[in-house]
Amino acid sequence: MKKFLLICSVFFTLNAMAQAPEGINYQAVVRDLAGATITNAPVGLKLALVQTSATGTVVYEESFSTFSNDFGLVNVIFGQGTVITGSFANVDWSMGPYFIEVAADVTGGTNYSVLGTQQLMSVPYALYAKSAENSFSGDYNDLTNQPTIPTMTSQLTNDSGFITSPDDADADPTNEIQDITLSGSNLTLSGGSTVDLSTVSPQLTEAQVDAYVANNGYLTTEVDGSITNELQTLSVSGDSITLSNTGGTIAVPAPAKLNTGGRVGICAGSTQSGAGWVAYNQTTIRIDVNTTGCAFASAPQYYTSIGGLGSHFELVGASAIYSPTANGFTVYLKKNDGSALEAANAVSGGWFINWQGIGN
Numbered sequence: 001m002k003k004f005l006l007i008c009s010v011f012f013t014l015n016a017m018a019q020a021p022e023g024i025n026y027q028a029v030v031r032d033l034a035g036a037t038i039t040n041a042p043v044g045l046k047l048a049l050v051q052t053s054a055t056g057t058v059v060y061e062e063s064f065s066t067f068s069n070d071f072g073l074v075n076v077i078f079g080q081g082t083v084i085t086g087s088f089a090n091v092d093w094s095m096g097p098y099f100i101e102v103a104a105d106v107t108g109g110t111n112y113s114v115l116g117t118q119q120l121m122s123v124p125y126a127l128y129a130k131s132a133e134n135s136f137s138g139d140y141n142d143l144t145n146q147p148t149i150p151t152m153t154s155q156l157t158n159d160s161g162f163i164t165s166p167d168d169a170d171a172d173p174t175n176e177i178q179d180i181t182l183s184g185s186n187l188t189l190s191g192g193s194t195v196d197l198s199t200v201s202p203q204l205t206e207a208q209v210d211a212y213v214a215n216n217g218y219l220t221t222e223v224d225g226s227i228t229n230e231l232q233t234l235s236v237s238g239d240s241i242t243l244s245n246t247g248g249t250i251a252v253p254a255p256a257k258l259n260t261g262g263r264v265g266i267c268a269g270s271t272q273s274g275a276g277w278v279a280y281n282q283t284t285i286r287i288d289v290n291t292t293g294c295a296f297a298s299a300p301q302y303y304t305s306i307g308g309l310g311s312h313f314e315l316v317g318a319s320a321i322y323s324p325t326a327n328g329f330t331v332y333l334k335k336n337d338g339s340a341l342e343a344a345n346a347v348s349g350g351w352f353i354n355w356q357g358i359g360n
Helices: 125-131 206-215 343-349
Strands: 003-013 024-032 042-051 057-067 073-078 082-086 098-105 113-119 180-183 186-189 194-196 234-237 240-243 248-251 265-270 277-281 284-290 301-307 322-325 328-335 352-359
Touching (some): 024 042, 057 073, 284 343, 284 352, 301 328
Antiparallel strands (some): 003 024, 098 113, 180 186, 186 194, 240 248, 277 284
């Protein structure tokens, strides 16, 4: 049976300190042409880190030989596979944008087929921090070999030209403080002198103003005789913007397009805390996520995460999307130790699903 790989949940950073392994979690679901998941089967993956654009320079490339699990999921850590070219540790994450090209052989071999390229919308925090670890924080206190800064004038000397005594050359420390006043056309500086401004008045005669306007191309009368028809109103109707008084109409530009040519629509939300969970079997619970309010024309690309009051870190499956349609999808949860799980656990833990859909 012919198979194909469907990417359903992409990248998030490892919770890692500087000494921890470097990598980016990558997750995908293997499905057949009918949309059914292919479980417990070998899968060959090849991931490439591409710089600048989807068709840019490959700076790092590696391969994986893995298996899908009971849910059809494959999980690998990009950066810890078999290196084909480049060095993951030497990637300068500040020189983005970066894209990840995915190729797969769902028979488990190395006869890879390219499935697509996706942009890393944000650089994993720990990896970016590593590439910037030698940069200056901007805090003066982080500098070494700090110079000594004088805090009192007594630490300064006249060798530098500073006045260290309040008694200046004329023995009056206050006569440098002056006031400026205007009386009629006389401008006076206290302790100084007075200037008569009557001879430099900027006031122009009416004849001088008219001559200035005419000689510099300014309008002195209304060309069409109306002093109000320049006042216009801007209005929006549908995707059209119109300016009144025959100002014209323009169409609002269409939204940005994906590489496939479809318009991009983004819609997001979350389920209610502890609500909507039902039992699937003794170790699994499920929830149906309703996205009808987004009005997608077809099934978008969904992304998920799980939140709650507690214990949701013990779960697996929250980022796996099942039966996606334009109106919603299903998520199945299990405990990572395989122990029993009931809908009551979701209620007491206040678990909920955060979701985002990108599509038409």
